[in-house]
Amino acid sequence: MSAALETFTRRESEIRSYCRSFPVVFERAQGAELIATDGRRYIDFLAGCSTLNYGHNDPDMKQALVDYIQQDGIAHGLDMYTEAKAAFIEAFEAIVLQPRGLDYRLQFTGPTGANAVEAALKLARKVTGRHGVVAFTNGFHGVTLGALACTGNGYHRGGAGVPLEGVTRMPYDGFLDDGGDGLTLLERMLDNPSSGLEAPAAFIVETVQGEGGLNVASAEWLRGLERLARKHGSLLIVDDIQAGCGRTGSFFSFEEIGISPDIVTLAKSLSGMGLPFALVLLKPEHDLWGPAEHNGTFRGNNHAFVTARVALEKFWRDDAFAQAVHDKGEHLGERLGRIAAKHGYTTKGRGMFRGIDVGKGDTASAICAACFEQGLIIETSGAHDEVVKVLAPLTIEPKQLDAGLDTLAKAFADTHRAAAAA
Numbered sequence: 001m002s003a004a005l006e007t008f009t010r011r012e013s014e015i016r017s018y019c020r021s022f023p024v025v026f027e028r029a030q031g032a033e034l035i036a037t038d039g040r041r042y043i044d045f046l047a048g049c050s051t052l053n054y055g056h057n058d059p060d061m062k063q064a065l066v067d068y069i070q071q072d073g074i075a076h077g078l079d080m081y082t083e084a085k086a087a088f089i090e091a092f093e094a095i096v097l098q099p100r101g102l103d104y105r106l107q108f109t110g111p112t113g114a115n116a117v118e119a120a121l122k123l124a125r126k127v128t129g130r131h132g133v134v135a136f137t138n139g140f141h142g143v144t145l146g147a148l149a150c151t152g153n154g155y156h157r158g159g160a161g162v163p164l165e166g167v168t169r170m171p172y173d174g175f176l177d178d179g180g181d182g183l184t185l186l187e188r189m190l191d192n193p194s195s196g197l198e199a200p201a202a203f204i205v206e207t208v209q210g211e212g213g214l215n216v217a218s219a220e221w222l223r224g225l226e227r228l229a230r231k232h233g234s235l236l237i238v239d240d241i242q243a244g245c246g247r248t249g250s251f252f253s254f255e256e257i258g259i260s261p262d263i264v265t266l267a268k269s270l271s272g273m274g275l276p277f278a279l280v281l282l283k284p285e286h287d288l289w290g291p292a293e294h295n296g297t298f299r300g301n302n303h304a305f306v307t308a309r310v311a312l313e314k315f316w317r318d319d320a321f322a323q324a325v326h327d328k329g330e331h332l333g334e335r336l337g338r339i340a341a342k343h344g345y346t347t348k349g350r351g352m353f354r355g356i357d358v359g360k361g362d363t364a365s366a367i368c369a370a371c372f373e374q375g376l377i378i379e380t381s382g383a384h385d386e387v388v389k390v391l392a393p394l395t396i397e398p399k400q401l402d403a404g405l406d407t408l409a410k411a412f413a414d415t416h417r418a419a420a421a422a
């Protein structure tokens, strides 16, 4: 073990996770490539778990940030008005909201996804005066207590140490693989005053479940959920923390679906460069917050405002980037389809948010380990970690995407050959 690796194992908590799958020390990164201290280069199909949709160290974001720091721009500003924040809000209005005909107020929360989810839940409860929230099987919304109550994952829930309350879990689209329709169940329960399920403050949902295994909710299911929310006076929260910022092809994952969430949570790739930054979008009529009622010291990461503005201006001013992501997503789907078919598996996901369900966590992690040996960083997701999940930067060069997929195909073949020989 190298001296640096020894430092981590000696001093860092057992809570370490991703580093266990990739036990090297990384030094630099550019675009879709990570470079370790021994000079070895890795193609990055993890992209900070979709925090680096625009790749590592985008040159324009980097330059804007360096210039801003050189000019002694505000780094931290609580929630005070700053030039960088105003410029971000104006860009978000002009580039994201107005062209899509959306009218949301922006709430800057603490910088993690879970911070945004906590704020969204609190607001929905305040607006409706209700306590309960409906969340879905395999949903992942973070690991702070309120968000964790909405998260399905048993391992994470087990770490809570207190009861996780105020959330009823219902089947996500496709969860009942006998063809049963979870939405009809939900509707019947809400319509029946003795079902034990009261109309909730909110439904919280991912349009594609990232950590839950790339399960895709159909447009009809999501529209049905919105209809139920309207019928029962509940708010619809779309958690777009992983699926948003272009991962499915459009800025918001729900754009083509034609739903109008009351609240949207964003984080991960929002800053464009991996800087911590989260946002809650809320319809103006729900803006019932009192000043500082939901608070937090780090609601003003001005460095993130700078890079987030550049990300919007660079990638979202017109449809070209969305079209490119769409095309790359189709190509990714075709190639994953071929790998899956060769080994009798199925593909999951949409856009650049896809993977292969190999049925078993052991198989998926053996494939990911074989990828790492060959210079590809890739991880699993799903209830049993059974989905090999491709989260390449959306900006990845086609040749690099294919090189990573060649490695993935080889890892599938090698892993199966080894399993057959054992």
Ligand SMILES: Cc1ncc(COP(=O)(O)O)c(C=O)c1O
Pocket (backbone or CB within 6 Å): 049, 111, 112, 113, 114, 115, 117, 140, 141, 142, 143, 206, 210, 211, 239, 240, 241, 242, 243, 267, 268
């Ligand atoms: C959909 C979704 N919501 C919320 C979160 C929590 O975000 P964070 O880890 O930044 O708290 C995640 C993290 O993976 C996520 O995928």
